[in-house]
Amino acid sequence: MVEQKYNSGMPVIQDPRDFDKSSGGLLERVVFNNRILVVVACVLATLVLGFFATRLQVNASFEKMIPSSSPYIKNYLAYKNQLPGLGNSIRVVVENKTGDIYDPEYLQALQKVNDTLYLIPGVDRSWMKSLWMPIVRWKEVTEEGIDGGAVMPADYDGSPATIDALRRNIARAGIVGSLVGNDGKSSMIVAPLLDMNPQTGAALDYGDFSHQLEDKIRALQSDKIGIHIVGFSKLVGDLIDGLYAVMLFFGVSVVIAGVFVYLYTRCLRSTLLLLGVAVAGVVWLLGLMQLLGYELDPYSILVPFLIFAIGISHGTQKMNGILQDIGRGTHKYVAARYTFRRLFLTGLTALLTNIVGFAVLVIIDIPVIRDLALTTSIGVAVLIFTKLLLIPVALSYLGVSKKAARIAIEKDRAGAENRGFLGHLWHGLDHFTERRWATLVITLSLLVTAAGTWVMLGLKVGDLDPGAPELRAESRYNRDNAFISANYGLSSDQFVVIVKTAEDSCRLYQSLQAMDLLAFKLRQTAGVQTTSSLAETTRFITSAMAEGSGKWLTISRDQAITNSSVDAAMVSSPGITNQQCSVTPLIAYLADHKADTLTRVLAVAERFAKEHNTPADAEHPEEFLLAAGNAGIEAATNIEVEKGIVTMYLAVYGATALLCLLTFRSWRAAIVALIPLLMTTIICKALMVWLGIGLKVATLPVIAVGVGVGVDYALYLLSVQLAVQERGGSLLVAYRRSLDFTGRVVALVGLTMAAGVVTWVWSPIKFQADMGILLTFMFLWNMLGALVLIPSLSHFLLNPKTTDGAHEAGLLAGAVPVPHEPSRAKENSKALSAH
Incomplete structure (x- = not known):
């Protein structure tokens, strides 16, 4: 029975038999006339994808963390096999807590650690270095020439004589500060890693490798023996272990979201439904990731929460519409169809904007970012089914409690005088449609944005702290790194320049002289x-062959002498050049891998290469290629991040602007939607400067999140505001209706998501804590920007001079408007643009 009509044009229907099921668009009819099929299909999909989600692997890849198309990384990959140990490696330091390394008991423990590490699958055993490996050699000048051998005496038996021989060999090898601690109380094992597990043929599982290091290596420590482990694989392993804490925080976020939504709706069953469908969306995503061959890595842990957050945002808008319709007396089935009819296109546009916004991250040439972009886009696409279709259909069956519906409609009709301080504050938002307040808000926004722009210019690309900024300073990994930095003169941060010459030309005087000159310039940095x-080693050996004379501590112009020195260097120092003497690494040991340090070193190496590289057809071709070593690879990654961030902004905002134009058919409305997002991005980068957070792989996706989530708020608010204005309402009335219908949910979602992620501040993983701070700010600022800036900007850009005064009172007190017809939308857009 039709009881009454309200001025949205949608009748209040209490009996679904009075509803014309053939009304609405084609998609609406297909979905709601086959509701049971939709529910069954979604439940089956959840079960099937949930099964595959349980099989999703958690891992990370060294290769995925680097920009493979960067010319510097191409150089590294091209000569990777000829540069052993200058890429992905693990370093294990064995410490004698009660004495020095010249203790038979300690050396026995070191040998056990060495042999255990040697047998762990994934270690490149050919280039493993330690006191117990024959590849570590000594050399000295005697009256009979150059003598040398393995540092560990071949006849070592723990006797005082062999201990003394070891002491002499270590001194002659010059490895104090590199493989032996400066205080002589610890020694290091350096183990390059393979990309594949030789036993399985699969990619190296860093989580499993890290656990083996803990179970087999760190387990050997005791009251007398200390173990310290650093390296990419160990860092990733610790991050993977920290994912359990991340999952706990994700659960806390779900609970907080549930509490906030329930306090708003006062309906338990609809709240549980909303949370259940939001979690189902995450399950769908994880299942699809497993089917498509993706892995969940520590750097993409943001994705599940992001999908949950976007799902809550859209789902709450749907539930809010149904609450209000049922509160006015409409049957739950009809209310669900009304809400679907009103908000499907708006929600679809918002999700498509999210998809495009995240998809453009693929332009960042770092595989882990590309994977994040694609998986996030897939997850948002999933929400089209779970949020836009399943929630309205499920609520058409479950509905909401009568108490919740009554509270919702009472809130909608109550005046500001009955709402206390918060009510007055909420209704005070209407003032921002007035010129005085709008001018004040825009002026303050300009000042804040200007200040944020000035501060954000100090944002660094890369790490700003020593050690592993992804983990807390007090984490075991960073304590181990601090121990190594304090006790070893040569750090693990290596910047490598690859010197490429013609075959057997690395021994030429001019090549060695150029290497020596670059080494000198780097040491001055x-x-x-x-x-x-090779140049430095050649100088030493040349001097050694002249009875150690300091006059011969040089690179001789006599090629015969230099040839002998290079031959001796290749024997005494394996890996100092390749067998063809055509690829030679020049290693710079850095004090740290901070952004400023890498920038300085990179600039010196680039300038030198530009000045000294010769063409391939030259008589003696010579190239100084950047870069290898962990610091060189990180420098190349920073370059890609810095280069891609501008392109990413242009793509994200360009795609968002285009979709806003298609949605609103008004360039003015698109500007109103975009300005708060731009402001959020600028202030977020300023916040990163204040907090000492660098722009890198781990933090880059957060910027895109701010645009993706923020545009949802603008689309929902503006869609209602423009619809009311189209029907003759003034800006004040239109904005009030958008606040009453979608504005409350915008505020709810902003507060809910901020409360959920702020708990991340206590995460053991520092970069997750950093993301928690940034996301909390972005959720709140996007909410405030939407509620305050949209009416203020609308006053100047979306405020036609004429309105239909006959409808003012009815629109202000009436129900939520239906989306405008295309023809009316076009007319309205023309009117707004003409203004």
Whole structure:
């Protein structure tokens, strides 16, 4: 029975038999006339994808963290096999807590650690270095020439004589500060890693490798023996272990979201439904990731929460519409169809904007970012089914409690005088449609944005702290790293320049002289501890062959002498060049891998390469190629992040602007939607400067999140506001109706998501804590920007001079408007643009 009509044009229907099921668009009819099929299909999909989600692997790949198309990384990959140990490696330091390394009991423990590590699958055993490996050699000048051998005596038996021989060999090898601690109380094992597990042929599982290091290596420590482990694989392993804490925080976020939604709706069953469908969306995503061959890595842990957050945002809008319709007396089935009819296109546009916004991250040439972009886009696409279709259909069966519906409609009709301080504050938002307040808000926004722009210019690309900024300073990994930095003169941060010559030409005087000159320039650069190269070793051996005379500590112009020195260097120092003497690494040991340090070193190396590289057809072709070593790879990654961030902004905002134009058919409305997002991005980057957070792989996706979530708020608010204005309402009335219908949910979602992620501040993983701070700010600022800036900007851009005064009172007190017809939308857009 039709009881009454309200001025949205939608009748209040209490009996679904009075509803014309053939009304609405084609998609609406297909979905709601086959509701049971939709529910069954979604439940089956959840069960099937849930099964595959349980099989999703958690891992990370060294290769996925680097920009493979970068010319510097291409150089590294091209000569990777000829540069052993200058990429992905693990470093294990064995400490004698009660004495020094010249203790038979300690050396026995070191040998056990060495042999255990040697047998762990994934270690490149050919280039493993330690006191117990024959590849570590000593050399000295005697009256009979150059003598040398393995540092560990071949006849070592723990006797005082062999201990003394070891002491002499270590001194002659010059490895104090690199493989032996400066205080002589610890020694290091350096183990390059393979990309594949040789036993299985699969990619190396860093989580499993890290657990083996803990179970087999760290388990060997005791009251007398200390173990310290650093390296990419160990860092990733610790991050993977920290994912259990991340999952706990995700659960806390779900609970907080549930509490906030329930306090708003006062309906338990609809709240549980909303949360259940939001979690189902995450399950769908994880299942699809497993089917498509993706893995969940520590850097993409943001994705599940992001999908949950966007799902809550859209789902709450749907539930709010149904609450209000049922509160006015409409049957739950009809209310669900009304809400679907009103908000499907708006929600679809918002989700498509999210998809495009995240998809453009693929332009960042770092595989882990591309994977994040694609998986996030897939997850948002999933929400089209779970949020836009399943929630309205499920609520058409479950409905909401009568108490919740009554509270919702009472809130909608109550005046500001009955709402206390918060009510007055909420209704005070209407003032921002007035010129005085709008001018004040825009002026303050300009000042804040200007200040944020000035501060954000100090944002660094890369790490700002020593060690692993992804983890807390007090984490075991960073304590281990601090121990190594304090006790070893040569850090693990290596910047490697690859010197490429013609075959057997690395021994030529001019090549060695150029290497020596670059090494000298690098040593003069702040942040470089020392360098190591074939040229330096050749100078030492040349002097050694002249009975150690300081006059011969040079690179001889006599090619015969230099040839002998290079031959001796290749024997005494394996890996100092390749067998063809055509690829030679020049290693700069850095004090740290901070952004400023890498920038300085990179600039020196680039300038030198530009000045000294010769063409391939030259008589003696010579190239100085950047870059290898963990610091060199990180420098290349920073370049890609810095280069891609501008392109990403242009793509994200360009795509968002285009979709806003298609949605509103008004360039003015698109500007109103975009300005708060731009402001959020600028202030967020300023906040990163204040908090000491660098722009890198781990933090880059947060920027895109701010645009993706923020545009939802603008689309929902503006869609209602423009619809009311189209029907003759003034800006004041239109904005009030958008606040009453979608504005409350915008505020609810902003507060809910901020309360959920702020708990991340206590995460053991520092970069998750950083993301929690940034996301909390972005959720709140996007909410405030939408509620305050949209009416203020609308006053100047979306405020036609004429309105239909006959409808003012009815529109202000009436129900939520239906979306405008295309023809009316076009007319309205023309009117607004003409203004």
